[in-house]
Amino acid sequence: MQALKRRLLLTLLAAQIILALIISGVVALSINLNQAEPGGNQTVTIRWDRALIALGASIAVGLACLGAGIAISASGTxxxxxxxxxxxxxxxxxxxxxxxxxxxxxxxxxxxxLWLKL
Structure with a gap:
């Protein structure tokens, strides 16, 4: 029974991480991180520095909240x-x-x- 609970917890954790990465990617691409380069070349390029900062900000918030939730569940009870x-x-x-x-x-x-660095 304990192994089943642990497996369920790890599955939910992996699902939350994957969902956070997908949402951060969608948000990063929807807030105008794709910008045309100034000058004659009008091809759309991805600003990878901004995208990685947005990803880092989302990972920092997500993991901090996950750690706080685990700590509160242990210390709260x-x-x-x-x-x-x-x-x-x-x-x-x-x-x-x-x-x-x-x-x-x-x-x-x-x-x-990190977000203000954008």
Missing amino acids: AAISAAAEKPETFFRSFLVVALAEALAIYGLIIGIL
């Missing part, structure tokens, strides 16, 4: 059970969960900083 047994530990357990949520915020900040 422990915090709830600790607070149920001893109510005076509520603030400490809440602080641990808040620090785990900060991981997602850090990833979002990195993503925004």
Whole structure:
């Protein structure tokens, strides 16, 4: 049963990563990353530097949120059970969960900083 849960978790993780890559590619190509070169040559070229920055921003946000979700699921259940047994530990357990949520915020900040480089 444990192996089945692990396999399901890994399958869902792989599906989320693939979906994030597809969505980041669609968004990167739809926000005018394809620009014509200035000058006489009017062929459309892909600005790979901008596309890779957009991909890096999406990976940074996605992995940070994934890590925060895993951390919150582990520390949140422990915090709830600790607070149920001893109510005076509520603030400490809440602080641990808040620090785990900060991981997602850090990833979002990195993503925004990379996006502003575009």
